[in-house]
Amino acid sequence: MPGAEGRADGYAGVAKLLHWLTALLVLGLIGVGLWMVDLPIGLPKLYAFAWHKWIGLTVLVLTVLRLAWRAYSPPPPLPPTVTAWERAVAPWSHGLLLVLLVALPISGWLMSSAGGVKVIWFGYLELPDLLERDTGLFERLVTWHHWLAWTLMAVLALHLLAVLRHDVLRRDGIFRRMWPLALLLAIVVANRPVLAQSGWTIDHVRSRIAFSVEQVGKVASGRIGTWTGTIVFDPNDLAAARFDIRMDMRTASTGAKDVDDMMRSASFLDTANQPEAHFVSTAVASRGGDTYEARGKLTIRGVARDVVLPFTLRLQGNQATARGTLPIKRLDYGVGRNEWASTNYVADVVNIEVAVVASRP
């Protein structure tokens, strides 16, 4: 199932692992590379060169794996907060980085061969010489390696500036797509949408998206563990308001494993094929006082429907609480197949309750 792990709100675990491993190694390579060239000859220099080559070739292997992974599981689409020109430039700078991560180790290997130095990878694997020993060629390759390295440093600087621009200036959470701890702490971290525009921070412990449905006389309820996205809301500028929330339905849970397995199965949410539900607002309007409504599209199980989410917003000091309940009909989204298309056991109406608590300093 190609790309089954890819998620619309972030890179897959494999991609993150490769990215961060490469980042760590490249940082080390740059540091060691800049330091070692001016060392006086001696053991530190010898070891520095050996490790620089070994790690450089490791990056080559990782990058080849990464390219293969990208082909198998393409990166997630860019979020809507990315502007048109950024959208045009991003693939080029990412592509250039990947090209450099291949070109640098290969130029180093060529340089080593032309210099008459055979590389023995970590002391175990003797690599073939790519070229005959040749002083003139060696000098040219040194120049190439040098300029490729500086180009890499420049593009990396750009890469980091882009992260700063998005995450510090715009706070659109783009870094979270690649944030490594998500591997370990998926819920804690991914669960933090950004309240843009006003310095608000979501309290991810007290914020929640829950659901409840009647089921032979009693009410089954649960919550979505992982959701993320963008909330832009200013009561004085409703025209600019925008909600864009992505929910990982694989984390929808009632606390009872058999119920959860059933809910995620192909008969209901089919999370193996449709892991994500998505709400995106089209218009937010005031209904008087502290009540509002957000119109938009809700997509569950790949089926999009127009919905209206009524909510209240209360401001108390530096804390804002938004609450709303959206009743939907599960069968409108194809949730409940075969015998579950009947509403005898599980009601058609599911209430989705949203509570977002945010604070500002």
Add this chain to the structure above:
Amino acid sequence: MSELRRRVLLGAAACLLPSLRPGRASAAEQLHIGAARGTIDFSIGDSRIFRTTGSFKDWQGTLRVDDSDVPRSTVAVKVNTNSIEMLDPQQTSMLKDPDFFDVAKFPELTYASRTVTRTGESTLKVEGEVTLRGITRPMALDVTVTDRKPGAAAGARYARFRASGTLKRSEFGMVKYVDVVGDMVDITIRTDAWR
């Protein structure tokens, strides 16, 4: 002078190849080899970290080829140690230091054959002695001869030789970094021999 004659250099040796034409009446040939038409390369052979190669740029030698009596053939080579060259100038100058070739004190490195044995159609084994940093040790060279033209004119190529052998640098007192970089040094000589 005769002492000098006996000292031959590394690679050269073999050259002689005598017996490639057993029927030929003897008359030993006197041939030259050297940097003008050949190379001496060496590489540190047993490092677990890397293998690096360098060369000597100034060397010459003489061969005496006796087809009728192969074991009497000889080779002697002299190498100017100050002509050592690595791609990295830092390494080149390090190797000239007292820790290594100590070129100020020992400007010459020599090789002289003791016995030459035929081992195949066009291969020879040369046993001899190498003297480096004032220390003399045995060293064997495996030699391959190609393009042999016994009738070559004076100054023209008589044959092409490739000789390879190994020595331990620690035996010559060059022990710096031995445990890291390695002790065994592989030597390869490729040269034309001319009359």
